[in-house]
Amino acid sequence: MKIIYIAHSGFLLDTGNAYFLFDYYKGMLPAIDKDKPLVVFVSHKHQDHFTPQIFSLADTHPNTLFILAKGVPYKHLALKFSRQMAMHGLDKIFPLKRDISETVTLSNRKELVIKTLRSTDDGVAFLLFYEGKRYYHAGDLNLWILNSNTESENKNMEKRFLTEMEKLKNMDIDIAFVPLDPRLGDNAYCGLETFLLYTNCHCVFPMHCWGQYSIIDVFLNKHPEYVNIVKKISFENQTIVV
Numbered sequence: 092m093k094i095i096y097i098a099h100s101g102f103l104l105d106t107g108n109a110y111f112l113f114d115y116y117k118g119m120l121p122a123i124d125k126d127k128p129l130v131v132f133v134s135h136k137h138q139d140h141f142t143p144q145i146f147s148l149a150d151t152h153p154n155t156l157f158i159l160a161k162g163v164p165y166k167h168l169a170l171k172f173s174r175q176m177a178m179h180g181l182d183k184i185f186p187l188k189r190d191i192s193e194t195v196t197l198s199n200r201k202e203l204v205i206k207t208l209r210s211t212d213d214g215v216a217f218l219l220f221y222e223g224k225r226y227y228h229a230g231d232l233n234l235w236i237l238n239s240n241t242e243s244e245n246k247n248m249e250k251r252f253l254t255e256m257e258k259l260k261n262m263d264i265d266i267a268f269v270p271l272d273p274r275l276g277d278n279a280y281c282g283l284e285t286f287l288l289y290t291n292c293h294c295v296f297p298m299h300c301w302g303q304y305s306i307i308d309v310f311l312n313k314h315p316e317y318v319n320i321v322k323k324i325s326f327e328n329q330t331i332v333v
């Protein structure tokens with residue numbers, strides 16, 4: 092399995108017979124094999140997670156599906172950015188609400204099961220079941236504890252975050268992508284810490300680091316017990332094989 096870090100929360104996961112592209116909005120997309128299915132995920136509409144340019148992938152890559160959180164604008168954008176969809180319609184696009192489960196069949200005839208969690212920011216997190224493996228992309232589902240918030244706002248945030256983590260409790264997850272945002276200062280670590288405590292995750296890629304990858308070293312210095320689980324990203328287009 093190969094993971095290519097593109098930028099911010101954007102990753103391309105190559106499972107071997109399919110590609111999953113998450114929250115791509117900038118950076119260089121790696122060359123991809125046109126014969127393999129491509130599934131493009133958008134966790135929410137914020138500009139650091141979504142660009143309508145993704146819809147043009149339907150033209151260059153015929154076996155593409157789009158899994159969008161409900162609220163991500165797509166109708167006129169897909170028609171504008173994709174000639175293929177302008178001609179043949181929007182049946183490759185699946186807008187998903189939070190807390191639902193949807194099964195799609197890829198062009199290789201294999202089934203992908205998608206479950207959505209409710210983000211504590213906007214949109215959803217994705218939990219994927221594919222060929223006996225589980226993948227998780229958090230989007231902006233994180234424990235956003237801000238010193239500028241009141242105590243009760245932060246308590247409420249924690250409650251909402253733990254409600255979602257309960258849904259993942261003790262779950263084996265093969266690969267996860269989870270925010271580690273340096274803007275939160277001393278509060279940056281608790282979201283990823285909680286995720287690791289709740290789940291049995293084998294491999295985590297920190298994301299949403301705003302280019303400050305040294306925060307991953309700080310996390311691992313605090314938590315050497317996770318050194319084999321939390322992967323170090325240090326530059327865009329870095330490829331990691333797991």
Ligand SMILES: [Zn+2]
Nearest residue numbers: 137139140231
């Ligand atoms: Zn974001």
